[in-house]
Amino acid sequence: GAGVSQSPSNKVTEKGKDVELRCDPISGHTALYWYRQRLGQGLEFLIYFQGNSAPDKSGLPSDRFSAERTGESVSTLTIQRTQQEDSAVYLCASSLDGLSYEQYFGPGTRLTVT
């Protein structure tokens, strides 16, 4: 079946612009996660959605970052007033539920801020 999909695959933007990154989780997966992977570094947790519960935003690095999820489907990560340090690969993952160990990752969006 279809895996986690993300769009765009690559995004180049100018410093100060806003960007929106999209994630389509695996159908039926109630949990959705966003991570960031900077060059040469490990994945950093950003935000977690579980069903209709309030999201866990504890990993968002600043108030320029926000995310929404429509029901148990698509999620959008928005970065406002992008900075060069926002350049990274943004990975989305989904799992059957918040207790499921296995998170399935999408291919990521490579964001470059010039």
Add this chain to the structure above:
Amino acid sequence: RKEVEQDPGPFNVPEGATVAFNCTYSNSASQSFFWYRQDCRKEPKLLMSVYSSGNEDGRFTAQLNRASQYISLLIRDSKLSDSATYLCVVSPNTGFQKLVFGTGTRLLVSP
């Protein structure tokens, strides 16, 4: 100190060799442990879970030492296709699986 620490490598080994990676974690309350594999410019994929009793999956063996807070991965009879970055991942005892990733150990298997 990073929550999960790994030797970045690279580990260069010939085909057929046995190679071992270790990682250490700082949160003694961590409850779940995994090894993920990440190919160059690809997404991470779960390789195996790690249990206190140790577990084996074909050529791969994972061990957990809670007292010393380290996790190991042993790969026997290395294949060219094993070349990748291996990520050590732990999960704290929270209500959901908030994974904490190490930076990874790069393995290069040569002919």
